[in-house]
Amino acid sequence: MQTSEIRDLIDFISKTGLNEVNIETKELKLHVKREPDQKVFKSTPVIAPTVAAAPATAPVSQPAVAPVSAPRAEKAEAPAASGKNTIDIKSPMIGTFYRSSNPETPPFVSVGDKVSKGQTVCIIEAMKLFNEIESEVSGTIVKVMVENSSPVEYDQVLFVVEPD
Template sequence: MDIKEIQNLIKFVAKSGASEVKLEMDDIKITIRTGSDSDTTIVHQVPATQLQPQPVISAAPVAEAHAPVAAAAAPASEDSKYITIKSPIIGTFYRKPAPDKPLFVEVGQTIGEGDVLCVIEAMKLFNEIESEVSGKIVKILVDDSSPVEFDQPLFLVDPS
């Protein structure tokens, strides 16, 4: 059983609503528990020559993976006078067109409508993200070469 099959099993159990599932095969024992304060998945692989199980994987629940995204959206509500420019796609965020080129924009820089702010690489394609507003860059919310999600805040712009 490979890691993809285990991940698919975890997703299936999480969607099914079962509180605990145990799966035992020749060389693997899997226990998936859900519905408690700390959802856990434990996978034991037992080689034929060994009697004691060995832990191979311990995975966090899928719900906790969305917590950082919610935390990133909180500062945008505090700075309500600023316009938030969000990612239109999932990919990798880059502040430069190439490693040896200068940054597209920096904090404090005035931008116009249509100016390129960054590129997001998705499936080996580099997509230029253009500004839809004019103003001054107040804050850059994402580090260079970081993965970004759809609708994740990237920049705060002061339109005045």
């Protein structure tokens, strides 16, 4: 099963309102569960996968785990309200967004901070793994688009950066 197929399955589950799905083939076992008290929104579904695809015999389902172990921040140009060019730092995965490594430390970046390419800007927790998200561009943080400890979707804009 490809990563895109798993992502499509999770989207389908969130739109139908199902709380739990188990899929088992000879190559993999997949268990997706979301909390029953969570509301499902058509525009931004909120789901919480609890167990990753696990191979039964051979590592056939390895692509399902690859995005978690190899996080990256994507960028796409979009004009800002001020007319200047900006670049979005987007979430490479579904998970929980954290602005700092723990509640007692300051955020990695705030509005007005200068960031350099490769600098950690946030952490996304996915399936009990904490993934540092790095900036793909050097510039100044113009806007933080997500609240701390909020769920994020794949390709959701996290930060807006004005490049140097």
